[in-house]
Amino acid sequence: MGLEWKYLQYDQLVQALNSYATEYPHLTKLYSVGKSFEGRELWVLELTNYSTGGAEDKPGVYIDGNHHAGEVAGSAVCLYTIDYVLNNHGADPKITYLLDTSVFYVLPRVSPDGAEFYLTTPYMLRSSVRPYPLPPDEEGLLPEDIDGDGNILQMRINDENGEWKVSAGDPRLMVRRAPDDREGQFYRVYTEGHIVNFNGYDVKPARPKWGLDFNRNYPGNWKPEVQQQGAGPYPFSEPETRAVGDFFLSHPNIAVALSYHTSGGIILRPRCAGADKTIASTDLAAMKAIGERGKELTGYPTWSIFESFTVNPNRPSAGSFIDFSFDNLGIVCFATELWDMAGRADLPKRTLKQLVELTDAEREADSLKLLKWNDEVLSGKGFVPWTAFDHPQLGAVEIGGWLPKTVQQNPPTELLQDECHKNMLFSLALAATVPRLSITKVRVEPLSTDTYRVVVGVENTGFLPTSGSEAAIRAQVARPVEVELIGAHILQGPAEHKLGHLPGRSSHGGFNTTKKVEWLIKAQSGSIITVCARAPRAGNASTAITL
Known part of the structure; x- marks a missing residue:
């Protein structure tokens, strides 16, 4: 279809889906499976060769993206997969076989409201635009694009008692002040923003306005907000997650599922709430084998969420899509964390626990490598230089830092197609494993x-x-x-x-x-x-x- 590979707003995404449905009526059906909090349709594109049988008579492959508002690379991979499969049916034997004998259900954007807000404003949010858990009326620092450049970055302020100083290796990099540092220039570092009810002294972060996390709102091992941040008032409380759940329950032919997130360059597998020893040996062996194939195609390792992607095993993630799919429905499923910025800079792959335990010296060395990659590959544009600004409340500050949306959380657009292609290959490899x-x-x-x-x-x-x-x-x-x-x-x-x-x-x-x-x-x-x-x-x- 000649789609330009960039991050699409909602109307552009819907236009693309309608174009596929119009151009390939023998291979697609487009329908809504529900509405978002703000009333946007949740569109699923169904793909199969209808001349070889109805969708309900074939094993199903479910793929989604954008459970989280800012993870728009997930939607891009979904669209790329649709585009590639439709354009290669009849020409590529593997794709032809898959569409002839199975059905794909692709929901590119689970969080259309949040993604639209993310793509059209400087703000970051987790999933929904619905204020949660309480009205955001607390005092404190609220993220805001104070200098009007379209990004919410960081602010650094000279302060002799500050916790940060400039790295000797690169003036852009802020590193922690050593316990015995007494001489030199020190800084406080804050998120760019304004302070509600500022008293001239205290700067503390305000409570986030948008705290809902769709990937904590599923019934799989769900826990209330006091135990799991972002959980919502009850499982499936949000129209978006409820629509996904209803779709699964009304499509018993779904055999495998894949959910695209960002970031980190990791393919995650069950379980969230339990170790591998709690999984049947046959299921574990099958998921490991599929994961190895994923690593061959994407370069991304496959990790157990509980064993390698959980900092505190006594507080594992609750209410996830993966635990709902696998524990409740017995569906073999994966969640890919797209975009490996650290890997692009040749940093080693580390678990969350390993990242938390890095020393300050190790963090500095990693950050210097990232800045070097930024300079060599992105010509330096991924990091906004520190620039003086007169803050209306704090006075003289400097604003700068990494671009949060299209460098840290999602790949720069010039690297997006490569990210989409290799992960599309894993989507197809997973589809090829269904029972027949x-x-x-x-x-x-x-x-x-x-x-x-x-x-x-x-x-x-x-x-x-x-x-x-x-x-x-x-x-x-x-x-x-x-x-x-x-x-x-x-x-x-x-x-x-x-x-x-x-x-x-x-x-x-x-x-x-x-x-x-x-x-x-x-x-x-x-x-x-x-x-x-x-x-x-x-x-x-x-x-x-x-x-």
Whole structure:
């Protein structure tokens, strides 16, 4: 479609989705699954080859972006994936197979209100524009674009008792003052903004105005605000998360899910609230194998959220989309933290706990490498030089720092397409793992002029089991494989065989992926019978047999 790869506002995003639906009516359907707090439609683009069957009869692949307002690179990856898949159907055998045999449900922007506010103002916010948890009327420093340059950066103020000083390695970099530093120029460093009810002395941060976090508002291990910041008053309290939940519950064919976030360059997997030892061994092995493929394609490692992305194991993240998908619904799912600014500067990959425990000297060394990368790759434009400004309350300050939106939180636009492409490849690799039913080894044995023994094999040709996971079986949320014969009088055998679930290549070394089914039937010679197999997460398969 020739889409320009940049960060799209809501109307531009909707226009792009409508263009795809218009240009590819045989491969797409566009529909709203709900409305946001401010009334914006939450658009899902459904992608499948309808000539090979309806969407509900195929295993589903769910992809979303922008759970968090500022993580607009997630929407870009969703659009890039749509664009690439549609433009390459019929030309690329892998993509053709995926669209012919499965269905993609793509929700590019879970937080349209927050993203619109983020893209059209200098402000940063977590998810929704709905004020939460309390009206923002406290005293303190509120972020504001004081100098009118379109960004909310940092302010530094000369103060002999300040905690910060200029790095000897680069005058742009502020580093912590050593405990015994007595000589030199020292600073206080604040977020750029104005102070509500300033008394001339105290500067403290005001309570955030927009504290809701959609990724803490799902029922998976949900905790109230006092235990989990951003949780909302109750699970699914927000129309956006409720729409996602309703969509999942009304689409039992969804077998895998992928949610795009920023930043860090990490593919995250279940669980948030528990260690790997709490996951069934078959599920853990499958997710690790998929994660290794993700690393090959993106360069990003795959980490357990609980074990590598949690600072305090006694206070793990609660109410996440991943725990809702995996724990509640048994869906194998991942969340990619797009954009690895540190990796671009050749910094080592560190867990959150390792980052928290860095020494001041290590932080300075890392920051100097980041500034060097900024100068060499971005020609220095990622960091705004410190510039003198007369603050209406604080007097002489300097304003500067990293661009928070299009360097720290999201890739610069010139690097966006590369980020989109490699992560789109992982989206397709995940889609290729879904379970798929097939009817094989058909055998018809005439026993008399109108009596036959019919024997077929029902096979799962996919990587994942027909349940999607062992977690789904334990939660009793995935319907088993059912097989029926149509077009003959059945003399022996049930009209509908219930086979339970079939493992995929991820389980038991690929053994027992096929089950034998047979009937004794009465029908006329030359008549046609049909054997149908179905399981929501593995799709439908059928074969016509002439007697």
